[in-house]
Amino acid sequence: MESASLLDFLLSLPEPSDELQRAIHAAASWLARHAIADQHWHPQLRVLQAKAGAGPLWPRFAELNTNRPIFGDRDGELYYDVHQVSFERRQGYAWYTERPAPTLERYQRWRAAFNDAAK
Secondary structure, eight states: OHHHHHHHHHHHOSSOOHHHHHHHHHHHHHHHHTOBOSEEEETTTTEEEEOTTOOOBEESOBOTTTOOBOEEOTTSOEESSGGGSOHHHHHTSOOEEOTHHHHHHHHHHHHHHHHHHHO
């Protein structure tokens, strides 16, 4: 969610430098590569379920270097499966989000407009 909000801000800048453009492309590429398809975060049960055609979803946190979804609990442990986290923590936190999807759509429009303007 935070990455999508930051990318939205960068996309709103009127004249991004070459360096900033590279950062925007890299951020959008990372989000696109790490989207989770065919999974649904069930809002009442607070579980991740297989569901054909569902998604994309993104985990709230990803491990550095591996980009694997990670989850923490009140015991201070780190888990790689959200179902290992206590129900209380699954219920009290947004472990998965669809928030980057509209940002990636915004990026596609930005990229098309920016490429047209550069011609």
